[in-house]
Amino acid sequence: xxxxxxxxxxxxxxxxxxxxxxxxxxxxxxxxxxxxxxxxxxxxxxxxxxxxxxxxxxxxxxxxxxxxxxxxxxxxxxxxxxxxxxxxxxxxxxxxxxxxxxxxxxxxxxxxxxxxxxxxxxxxxxxxxxxxxxxxxxxxxxxxxxxxxxxxxxxxxxxxxxxxxxxxxxxxxxxxxxxxxxxxxxxxxxxxxxxxxxxxxxxxxxxxxxxxxxxxxxxxxxxxxxxxxxxxxxxxxxxxxxxxxxxxxxxxxxxxxxxxxxxxxxxxxxxxxxxxxx
Numbered sequence: 001x002x003x004x005x006x007x008x009x010x011x012x013x014x015x016x017x018x019x020x021x022x023x024x025x026x027x028x029x030x031x032x033x034x035x036x037x038x039x040x041x042x043x044x045x046x047x048x049x050x051x052x053x054x055x056x057x058x059x060x061x062x063x064x065x066x067x068x069x070x071x072x073x074x075x076x077x078x079x080x081x082x083x084x085x086x087x088x089x090x091x092x093x094x095x096x097x098x099x100x101x102x103x104x105x106x107x108x109x110x111x112x113x114x115x116x117x118x119x120x121x122x123x124x125x126x127x128x129x130x131x132x133x134x135x136x137x138x139x140x141x142x143x144x145x146x147x148x149x150x151x152x153x154x155x156x157x158x159x160x161x162x163x164x165x166x167x168x169x170x171x172x173x174x175x176x177x178x179x180x181x182x183x184x185x186x187x188x189x190x191x192x193x194x195x196x197x198x199x200x201x202x203x204x205x206x207x208x209x210x211x212x213x214x215x216x217x218x219x220x221x222x223x224x225x226x227x228x229x230x231x232x233x234x235x236x237x238x239x240x241x242x243x244x245x246x247x248x249x250x251x252x253x254x255x256x257x258x259x260x261x262x263x264x265x266x267x268x269x270x271x272x273x274x275x276x277x278x
Contacts (some may be wrong), residue, residue: 001025002097002199003058005097007048007087008066009037011158012102015049015188016063017041023192028056028221048083052090061195062091062099064139073127080135088142097198098198098205099146100191103132105180105210107150110251117254118208140207147205149190152212152253156184160277166226173220180212180253183267187211209258214268216252222270229278 001024009029009114014037017027021040030052034043046053048066066083068075084101091099108116109123124130139146155162167169192210198205223235229232267273 002060002195003056004028004061004063005030005044005055005059006041006063006065006067007042007083008064008102009043010065010067012154012184012187013063013065014038014041015184016191019105019188020195021190028059034108034277045093046173048086049078050086052086055090055094057094059091059094061095061198062087062096062144063113063191064100065102068128071128073131074093076128076131080131081138084135084138085211086273088138088144091144096144097202098195099142099144100194101135101148103148103150104129105134105150105152105212105253106249107132107136108253111249113176113250113252115254116210116251118206119209136208145202145205146207148208149194149211150208151187152180152182152210154184155181155273155277157277159184162222163226163230163274163277166223166235167230167232168252169233171223172238173222173223175237175239178216178252179219179249180216180251181221181270181273182212183273185266186213189266190258190263193261197261204261206257210253210255211258212253212255213270213273214255214259215263215270217270225271226274226278229275 003026004020005028006017007030009031017029018038021027027041028044029037029041030044034045036044053108066079068079107122107129109125110116134147
């Protein structure tokens with residue numbers, strides 16, 4: 001069994017750690033407050049934004065699942081650049097099989113509803129995407145084999161913001177704007193699947209994957225479906241201006257590369273995931 005280090009044990013990190021522990025792996029979790037960790041994760045209480053504390057001698061896999069505390073450049077720099085630098089430095093004498101870095105599909109700048117895959121160009125359109133791309137480059141250019149997973153909009157237990165907006169009558173949607181999402185259970189499933197695939201044949205694991213479900217969907221269709229399921233009034237539709245269209249994500253993301261590895265979605269469409277939450 002493998003020894004796994006999870007940097008950033010929030011919701012996804014704890015779910016992943018618990019799943020891997022149940023499969024027999026030894027799991028360590030870096031967190032500033034380790035009292036919040038489940039029992040099956042051995043806590044390492046340290047701050048990623050400072051020189052890293054002592055790590056276990058044997059580490060096979062690393063999952064970096066850190067998010068910024070605030071929407072500010074300094075917070076994004078800490079979360080996606082400084083923390084990565086510090087951890088990679090601390091791991092330089094370890095023989096890590098693969099470093100998995102959690103990124104976002106926001107690094108894609110396409111905004112005309114076009115299809116996007118891992119080969120599509122990224123674009124720095126603000127400090128947040130600039131810092132994400134910096135973090136990706138640190139991982140991919142490291143001596144440690146690295147894989148970047150760019151997730152779409154994550155929803156699931158504890159992530160019901162859209163449902164709440166629709167239920168409270170506070171939601172409005174932009175016409176002709178595509179959206180892409182993924183259930184948190186599938187985020188964890190993808191992490192586990194790629195680690196197990198790496199154990200079998202490391203060469204089969206690519207350097208970048210898009211993590212979304214099987215069904216890109218116009219935002220208004222999702223909102224209307226939610227309103228119907230919740231038995232609330234229809235959501236207000238708005239025609240986006242050129243400025244709002246450029247500011248909002250509007251692309252169709254392909255998960256073909258991920259599915260080609262053999263991964264099957266627990267929640268392949270938004271209906272599958274949201275109906276359970278409702």
